[in-house]
Amino acid sequence: MSEEEIITQAISSEDVPQLENIELLFFAYRDFVADPDRILRQYGFGRAHHRALFFVNRRPGLTVAELLDILKITKQSLARVLKQLIEAGHIVQSEGKFDRRKRMLFPTRQGRNLILELSQPQSRRINSAFDQIDPELREAVSDFLRSVRGEQSE
Amino acid sequence: MSEEEIITQAISSEDVPQLENIELLFFAYRDFVADPDRILRQYGFGRAHHRALFFVNRRPGLTVAELLDILKITKQSLARVLKQLIEAGHIVQSEGKFDRRKRMLFPTRQGRNLILELSQPQSRRINSAFDQIDPELREAVSDFLRSVRGEQSE
DNA sequence: AAAATATGTCAATAGTGCTGACATATTTTT
DNA sequence: AAAAATATGTCAGCACTATTGACATATTTT
8 A cells, every 4th residue: 555656747737727827817817816906905905905905996986795706705704804894984874775684895985096007917917918919710709618618516 | 174075987908098897807807816716715724725736837936035026925925825834734944955944846646636626727727718719829928928027116 | 064954833913714792773574 | 564685794714826035954066
């Protein structure tokens, strides 16, 4: 027993289809979030605040339940960051118009400004990546991203 | 003061170039890591173990310093997961051939098997996303990912 | 011999995720 | 009207991943 066989050969695309793209996606995302992470720390926030703030700006008036469904985290995880964003004046809540149990979430001017600041490096990064590829091929990238997202065991 | 101006209009691509693709990248990555996350939990591991194990399989014999540089985390963060991967028999260390201060990292057969298992859903996801787009446009996606990665304030 | 390097380890802290339980207000169903 | 369901908020506790700064050891370079 204890057959501690050691592997010295690198894993290859034959072992793992799309190995290269798996790796590229890791690196791309690592750097994609690194820039906003640096800014967030100056505000005492983290990545979770960024995501919540992003979608509240993207769909003002969305409810807590809708936001949970987008982020795919638990109520408790969201509660913490939402509370801090509200206390800091980046987001406000208001009762649902038709269902007063619901809380509609809106960004304040301050929250809008913050998401603009956080998005700048990401816009730049994607823009300059698009500069590298044929304009006619750019839609393929978005199509790709759209279908990487998706059920397939959600 | 306390001018709590509320914004009810959704942020748009005019405010933030590439807004759509920023959002798509979030969703793509969210789902891309969700599958392996489920498997990892059965082993008592987390996302950090996945990444370390991936690159040890990808470049067997790499040193701790090289791995740190790839992952862009601190020594202490890596130490914990590396220790656990070694104890669990997925990775082994050996002294550097020329510099005996260095530790070369290799996967065991078991570690190779685990990364194969973790990669399967990711391979499938990327493969089926590629199925959706013209074969001639696929290289554009890799080019895009390659250039999203990159300095620009590293 | 001294300085630099590679690794490992310790203690402490922060951020983000989880579970399960319980409370309140409100709406829907019976 | 009463009961059940829903939306939200909150509590306690836990796990994982990341951070910083300090220090120890072995080894290599200067």
